[in-house]
């Protein structure tokens with residue numbers, strides 16, 4: 028049932044001791060090997076010797092994505108270059124990418140966490156794991172690959188696309204697990220349907236690891252019922268090794284964050300003050316088991332909350348809620364914190380709308396969500412548009428707790444956004 | 458079976474929309490025989506046309522960036538006398554036929570008028586109404 032029972036069911040006191048020891052070691056290495064961190068810690072007036080317990084984390088400086096960019100390419104290395112065995116980069120929407128280096132130890136540790144995560148969902152050495160993610164500078168595909176291989180699965184490094192070939196691979200080699208993006212998962216299901224293939228009888232699929240794009244619980248259920256799989260949510264970021272930071276267990280209710288490898292804080296995104304368990308805040312992570320590029324208090328900008336109850340699976344590592352939104356993008360309507368990602372997830376799960384959307388905020392907290400309809404959705408019947416609009420309004424209200432005005436627009440009406448462009452137009456003056 | 462095809466164009470509540478659509482059709486030399494506008498309280502709707510060349514009209518509108526589609530409607534011949542429309546609607550009600558949308562269309566020779574109805578199953582409705590003695594377009 029456990030990949031590493033001792034580590035996964037560790038009691039709170041032992042975990043805290045282990046974290047403190049690892050934090051101490053990390054801080055010592057950072058301070059003596061990385062100019063940037065020495066300077067930051069000196070500025071904050073903190074010495075490695077001041078770090079004795081986990082709660083001392085609050086004395087330490089934050090690391091932002093800008094810090095990573097400013098120290099590009101190798102300003103945050105804690106070990107000699109000859110000991111680096113792998114480079115990954117994480118592309119930013121603007122400017123320089125972030126470079127992440129791994130030593131042999133780091134790759135092994137990341138693979139082990141990945142194996143722990145996958146094993147937790149029931150993946151075993153008898154499974155055939157078809158990896159449909161992009162291999163390359165992006166950490167997602169490779170780390171999953173290593174984890175599945177470590178468990179002993181047969182891994183098929185298919186990469187994305189070429190759906191006909193994906194299907195033959197799944198049939199010929201009796202693939203039982205796939206790693207896939209939600210949009211490709213839905214597309215794959217539609218192609219199977221068109222070819223008259225029923226996943227229940229024509230394929231051997233049991234599990235899908237779905238990630239790299241935001242998606243709703245509803246989309247998960249859709250993928251599960253269309254592909255006849257159990258779909259699991261994973262969380263990670265390249266700066267923190269990639270996908271194995273937090274993962275769902277078989278209960279599919281929150282993601283266990285591996286606290287022996289990452290020190291987790293949930294903070295107020297503006298003040299940086301701690302937020303009680305159960306309430307939303309920014310996830311801030313410190314690596315506890317990385318030698319090449321340890322990172323202190325990394326501001327992930329991801330908003331989540333800790334699920335305080337014990338998980339029935341027996342693992343003691345606390346669970347986080349699936350990522351709710353990005354800290355930078357939050358806006359407030361009628362006293363409610365709202366993230367564009369929540370709206371995006373809803374729109375992505377509704378059939379009949381295109382990708383482009385815009386959120387307008389006007390005085391008196393009037394919120395309008397403008398969304399383009401899918402050209403193929405229009406069949407001349409106004410009733411169908413009204414139904415679609417009502418469906419979107421209702422689903423948005425359920426997600427964000429505020430009922431917006433939904434405007435359906437003709438395709439091509441909204442400005443085409445480059446990457447993660449500004450989707451929120453706030454003209455409120457009071 | 459010959460059918461009557463209606464051109465529907467998606468319209469959000471923006472001034473000048475009909476002008477733009479009709480200009481595009483005029484530039485392509487398309488003759489509009491009937492028009493009907495359906496809007497909702499939410500401010501969007503559909504503009505529906507009967508034209509002399511529906512394929513060309515659809516093509517033209519799509520090329521001009523409009524969201525348009527063609528769907529089949531049933532044209533029921535109206536008698537040119539008081540009560541002509543009532544006679545038809547009475548038979549529709551009597552046969553329990555649910556109308557999703559309706560408007561009137563006068564044929565190319567400006568002689569005969571038809572009630573255009575959008576119904577779910579055109580063949581079935583046509584069958585039932587022809588038993589009541591009604592005539593259709595195209596004849």
Ligand SMILES: [Zn+2]
Pocket residue numbers: 276277278283338339340341342
């Ligand atoms: Zn669990």
